[in-house]
Amino acid sequence: MGRLPFAEALLTIFQALICLSLALRMLRSGLYRKYRYFFLYIVVSFAQMTVVLTVPFMTNLYRNFFIATELGELFLVVLVVQEVYTWMLGSLTGIVSASRRFIRAAVTFAIVVSLMLLTLEKTPLNLTGRFFLFERAIIFSLLIFVVCMLLFLLYYPVSLSRNIFVYSIGFAFYFLAKAATLFIRNTGHQWDRAMSAFLLVVSIGCLGFWLVGLSRAGEKIQRVIGHRWDPSDQERLLRQLQSINTSLLRTVNK
Amino acid sequence: MFLLGSVLAVTLITIVFVMLFVRLASRVDVDCTAEEWLETFSAERYAPMQRLLERGDFEYLAAQPGFRPEIGRRLLRERKAVFSEYLSLLVRDFNQLVRISKLTLVYAPEDQPEFARALWREQVRFYGAVSMLRCRLALFPLGVRGSEVGRLVETLATVRRQLTLQPETAA
Numbered sequence: 007m008g009r010l011p012f013a014e015a016l017l018t019i020f021q022a023l024i025c026l027s028l029a030l031r032m033l034r035s036g037l038y039r040k041y042r043y044f045f046l047y048i049v050v051s052f053a054q055m056t057v058v059l060t061v062p063f064m065t066n067l068y069r070n071f072f073i074a075t076e077l078g079e080l081f082l083v084v085l086v087v088q089e090v091y092t093w094m095l096g097s098l099t100g101i102v103s104a105s106r107r108f109i110r111a112a113v114t115f116a117i118v119v120s121l122m123l124l125t126l127e128k129t130p131l132n133l134t135g136r137f138f139l140f141e142r143a144i145i146f147s148l149l150i151f152v153v154c155m156l157l158f159l160l161y162y163p164v165s166l167s168r169n170i171f172v173y174s175i176g177f178a179f180y181f182l183a184k185a186a187t188l189f190i191r192n193t194g195h196q197w198d199r200a201m202s203a204f205l206l207v208v209s210i211g212c213l214g215f216w217l218v219g220l221s222r223a224g225e226k227i228q229r230v231i232g233h234r235w236d237p238s239d240q241e242r243l244l245r246q247l248q249s250i251n252t253s254l255l256r257t258v259n260k
Numbered sequence: 261m262f263l264l265g266s267v268l269a270v271t272l273i274t275i276v277f278v279m280l281f282v283r284l285a286s287r288v289d290v291d292c293t294a295e296e297w298l299e300t301f302s303a304e305r306y307a308p309m310q311r312l313l314e315r316g317d318f319e320y321l322a323a324q325p326g327f328r329p330e331i332g333r334r335l336l337r338e339r340k341a342v343f344s345e346y347l348s349l350l351v352r353d354f355n356q357l358v359r360i361s362k363l364t365l366v367y368a369p370e371d372q373p374e375f376a377r378a379l380w381r382e383q384v385r386f387y388g389a390v391s392m393l394r395c396r397l398a399l400f401p402l403g404v405r406g407s408e409v410g411r412l413v414e415t416l417a418t419v420r421r422q423l424t425l426q427p428e429t430a431a
Contacts, residue, residue, distance in 0.1 A: 100368025104376035163359070164365050 010063045011199060017206040022055035024213040028220075035222040037169070040093075042171065043085040050079060073137050080144055083177075087148050091155055093246040094166060112154035116147040127192035134249060135192075142188035149181035170218035176212045183208035204212050297356055303417045305309060307345040310413075312339050313397075322359035340397060347393065350412060354386055357419045378422055386415045 010018065028215040029048045054075040094106045120143045130136040152174055159166070168223035171176040177259045311317075322332060361379050365372055389412055396408075 011382035059314050078352075098366055099364045099370060101376055102371045106364075161362075163362055200340055 010059065014203055014206060015059060017203060017210065018059060020053050021206060021210050022052055024217060025052040025055065025208060027048045028213055028217045031217060032220070035220075037140065037220060037222065037225075039158055040225075041089065041169075041173065043082060047082040047086050048077065050075075050082060054079065054154055069134055073133070076137070076141060080141060084144070087152060087177070088203050090152075090170065090177070091241060093170055094164065094174075095156060096157065098109060098164060104162075105158065108158055112151050112158075113147075115154070116150035117149055120144075120147040123189065127189070128194045130192075132190070138188055145181050145188065146185040149178065149185050152178045152181060157249065161194050163230050165228045165230050167225045168229050169224035171229055172224065176219070178213075180208065180212040216255070265312075270382050298360065298373065299358075301420070302355065303420070306346060306350060306409070306413045309343065309350070310409045312343045312346070314406065319430065335380050343397065347397075350416070351390055354416050354419070357416060358383060359422065361419060375422060379419065382415055382419050389415070 011013070025048055029038075029045065029052060032041070032045050032048070058068075058071065058075075061071050089110065098105065119210070123146065124139070124143065127139060127142070130139050156174065156178065183205060187205050191198065191201060318332060318335065321327060321335065358379065361375070365376055365379070389408070393408060393412070
């Protein structure tokens, strides 16, 4: 029976504190009502972090607890991503078919690339190894999917709240770090403690980013990414649209 | 090894095309409002472009008494510069049309799958044609045919027509 290495234990405690702060902030600002799965994910992560410190390290109990809670979080993360893209594209009637087609293609592409990487990973020898393989495939698929969604937003001038961008960019970074560390581990490099510490630092960074970036005011601030004109004022954008319609109608009636 | 090489090559080529696409698509006149631009836009302004690099003009000049090769080279250089300017304007106008089209699409009250698909197709076709034209302009300037320019201008007119056919947006 052992204990979590001191550095990791310290990072886990710090991560748990930031998690708690983020959960409280979401409660106070009312954002938990809109981003339900994300709030649930933060709460479950906090619970996992606090309990994991009490479980004896490097034991079967620790392994089973880790796998069970990671599976639960994985399930929640899939729901979180689905929540993000519902908020991104849910109200855009003009591009419903285009977005559905794109999502189908993005999901297919994500799964294919993720599965192709399995050919580079070593055959797992134990339950933990098999779980990491499975987890890497899911996380990498989600990463590609989130990146594809951001590319979709670069193509279409969709006006979204700043919170949605903060939300999705945070997850893109988190998935990238997690997928990379899992892939490195699965290809045979047993740098478990170093990668675990690295992942903790990245998680703390993402949680801090959400803590600072997500706010009630962020729901009102509209952003369009990747387009040189930046209609942060939704009314100005819609007025411009109305005048475009008027010009087009004049052209048709000529 | 061969498979890995092929995958890397395909990935590299895809990245290059995407970068080219993004670079071309980002040339927009940000100072002009969409309404002003739509009022004044006309594909007719590109009519002179189709004749700029016609061989006929250069052959006629070469046949004149007192012609020297440097006169021909200077004319070619100047015509290439003007053609290049026209091409940049053409790309900017196309991007402006695409920008307005995307805005119309995003805020349309009804689903517009055909328009979205057509817009994507026209963009890929247009940027591909512009890239080829730029290569030809650099390597074989007198090989640039008026019909190639005509096809580009027609793409512009096609997008403009499709934009006119869209239902009123939910503004």
